Amino acid sequence: MKANYVSGGRAASMLDPDGAAWKDARSETISMIGTPLGLQPTEAIRASWSDKSIGAVSKVSVAALHDGKQLAFRLEWDSPTENREIGDTTAFPDAASVALPARKDAPLITMGMPGSAVNAWYWRADDEGKARQVVAEGLGTSRTVDTNLVAGRGVWKEGRWAVVLSRALRVASDEPVAQLAPGEKAAFAVAVWEGSRGERGGIKAFSQNWRELTLQPLPTKGNS
Amino acid sequence: MAKPERQLAMVMDLNKCIGCQTCTIACKRLWTRDEGMEYQWWNSVNTQPGRGTPRDWESMGGGFREGKARPGRMPTAKDFGEAWNFNHEEVFFGGKGDKVHLEVKGEKPDWGPNWDEDQGAGEYPNAYYFYLPRICNHCTHPACLEACPRKAIEKREQDGVVLINEDRCRGYRFCMEACPYKKIYFNHSKSVSQKCIFCFPRVEQGVANACARQCPGRVRFVGYRDDKEAPIWKLVDKWKVAIPLHPEYGTEPNVFYVPPIAPPRFDENGNADMSKPRIPDEYLASLFGPKVFEALATLKEEMAKARAGEKSELMDLLIAYRWNEMFGGLDRDPATIEWVET
Ligand code: SF4
Numbered sequence: 001m002k003a004n005y006v007s008g009g010r011a012a013s014m015l016d017p018d019g020a021a022w023k024d025a026r027s028e029t030i031s032m033i034g035t036p037l038g039l040q041p042t043e044a045i046r047a048s049w050s051d052k053s054i055g056a057v058s059k060v061s062v063a064a065l066h067d068g069k070q071l072a073f074r075l076e077w078d079s080p081t082e083n084r085e086i087g088d089t090t091a092f093p094d095a096a097s098v099a100l101p102a103r104k105d106a107p108l109i110t111m112g113m114p115g116s117a118v119n120a121w122y123w124r125a126d127d128e129g130k131a132r133q134v135v136a137e138g139l140g141t142s143r144t145v146d147t148n149l150v151a152g153r154g155v156w157k158e159g160r161w162a163v164v165l166s167r168a169l170r171v172a173s174d175e176p177v178a179q180l181a182p183g184e185k186a187a188f189a190v191a192v193w194e195g196s197r198g199e200r201g202g203i204k205a206f207s208q209n210w211r212e213l214t215l216q217p218l219p220t221k222g223n224s
Numbered sequence: 225m226a227k228p229e230r231q232l233a234m235v236m237d238l239n240k241c242i243g244c245q246t247c248t249i250a251c252k253r254l255w256t257r258d259e260g261m262e263y264q265w266w267n268s269v270n271t272q273p274g275r276g277t278p279r280d281w282e283s284m285g286g287g288f289r290e291g292k293a294r295p296g297r298m299p300t301a302k303d304f305g306e307a308w309n310f311n312h313e314e315v316f317f318g319g320k321g322d323k324v325h326l327e328v329k330g331e332k333p334d335w336g337p338n339w340d341e342d343q344g345a346g347e348y349p350n351a352y353y354f355y356l357p358r359i360c361n362h363c364t365h366p367a368c369l370e371a372c373p374r375k376a377i378e379k380r381e382q383d384g385v386v387l388i389n390e391d392r393c394r395g396y397r398f399c400m401e402a403c404p405y406k407k408i409y410f411n412h413s414k415s416v417s418q419k420c421i422f423c424f425p426r427v428e429q430g431v432a433n434a435c436a437r438q439c440p441g442r443v444r445f446v447g448y449r450d451d452k453e454a455p456i457w458k459l460v461d462k463w464k465v466a467i468p469l470h471p472e473y474g475t476e477p478n479v480f481y482v483p484p485i486a487p488p489r490f491d492e493n494g495n496a497d498m499s500k501p502r503i504p505d506e507y508l509a510s511l512f513g514p515k516v517f518e519a520l521a522t523l524k525e526e527m528a529k530a531r532a533g534e535k536s537e538l539m540d541l542l543i544a545y546r547w548n549e550m551f552g553g554l555d556r557d558p559a560t561i562e563w564v565e566t
Pocket residue numbers: 359360361362363365366367368369386402403404405406407408419475
């Protein structure tokens with residue numbers, strides 16, 4: 001997939017899922033699968049999900065843009081209900097994340113491994129506007145490393161979520177997070193949680209493999 | 225999870241509990257007054273037989289069966305019983321005190337914690353009930369801890385207290401499904417799970433749990449499992465009259481109960497009928513497992529001894545002549561400490 005370069009007013013609208021920048025951005029439909037039961041980190045979770053299907057969302061339409069400073073992903077998927085509030089103990093919010101390998105060899109299926117982290121940008125519907133940057137080095141190890149570097153916004157309309165997750169290409173952080181640059185290649189994966197089905201934590205739909213992401217080079221002077 | 229070096233425990237003598245809820249309120253005042261905790265009762269006292277708190281918790285699964293995790297169900301806010309708002313303003317300050325009465329505002333609830341208080345079971349004159357106070361059992365094999373995918377629950381090395389780390393918890397509530405005692409609550413304002421902390425900030429200062437110190441019935445013993453000089457070890461290991469609730473759940477609780485012995489039944493002529501107990505044996509066994517019979521036999525034997533004027537260490541312990549000897553040395557007066565609220 002390509003993250004095209006946008007500038008000016010279009011760049012400014014990039015954080016808005018309905019923003020003009022996304023109108024003609026090329027999106028790709030990515031098919032999703034549920035995380036395997038055997039890889040759920042605790043026996044209790046494996047026991048309670050053994051007879052339930054995992055990964056309610058089967059496809060997500062993804063587009064990406066950058067403005068030389070920020071990289072933004074826009075995810076759109078079918079979700080019959082807007083699960084924003086945790087009104088009852090049995091209710092769970094919808095959520096989405098974009099994962100990027102902090103190092104090239106980070107395995108996606110186990111959410112990284114010791115010394116080779118997966119970096120995730122995470123948005124949850126009950127925490128609107130407060131997206132998190134997460135680092136994981138293996139199953140069950142994910143931890144929030146900051147709550148101010150990633151921006152996330154979700155809009156639910158007529159049975160569909162549109163969510164934008166964005167972050168500066170390069171960030172000052174002591175944590176193993178992805179550092180990106182225009183003109184370079186990166187990799188990404190996406191995950192979606194359907195709250196109405198009790199999906200949370202490792203119970204989610206994900207895009208199986210790392211996908212290549214090419215960040216369009218900055219335009220050379222006089223050619224913009 | 226490493227085995228803790230020591231284990232704090234509690235014994236509750238069900239023959240002495242009067243269902244006054246002082247323990248419940250002591251805990252509420254101390255720990256669960258913040259926003260999002262309105263409906264939380266880390267300590268609850270219910271009438272048995274009864275549906276309990278949360279409603280029908282014993283049928284919700286969780287824990288372990290033959291050593292394997294058993295799927296558990298999530299109690300709903302209604303099962304727990306929502307925090308009600310009352311028309312205090314109207315009754316006390318609205319000048320209508322003679323026309324209105326105190327009631328829940330909004331939708332009338334059809335359930336709440338302690339909803340079936342004093343209903344019990346059986347037929348007059350042989351009806352029966354007793355009170356069952358419950359807290360988190362700070363289990364040796366904590367289903368909550370083992371279910372959490374984020375390793376947000378720890379069992380403390382120094383005393384075996386089971387705590388949820390709210391910084392790691394992301395509110396996924398797998399622990400609430402897994403705990404077979406349904407003693408974990410979800411805080412809707414902080415989006416984290418919360419539970420009884422065994423008053424660890426007090427215990428660390430040598431002060432027994434608030435529920436135990438405040439109990440007017442002298443029901444609750446506190447202390448380390450391995451302290452052979454203190455009541456816990458004597459009641460649990462030496463006399464074996466204190467046993468866990470639902471041992472079949474497989475979590476190895478560290479809260480133990482002295483099972484209740486009710487007054488004798490009456491026959492049709494109004495005479496004491498000693499042929500069978502008022503509280504059916506099967507019912508007690510359904511709560512405490514078969515070890516309850518041994519415990520009841522020992523209790524009856526020692527009661528008879530005491531009645532005959534003989535000395536009984538067990539009866540002396542259970543009577544608890546000096547209340548601050550019930551706490552295994554955790555008998556410091558909290559008023560001697562300057563507490564800071566953080
Ligand atoms: S009673 Fe429940 S919450 Fe408490 S330690 Fe045991 S399993 Fe965990």
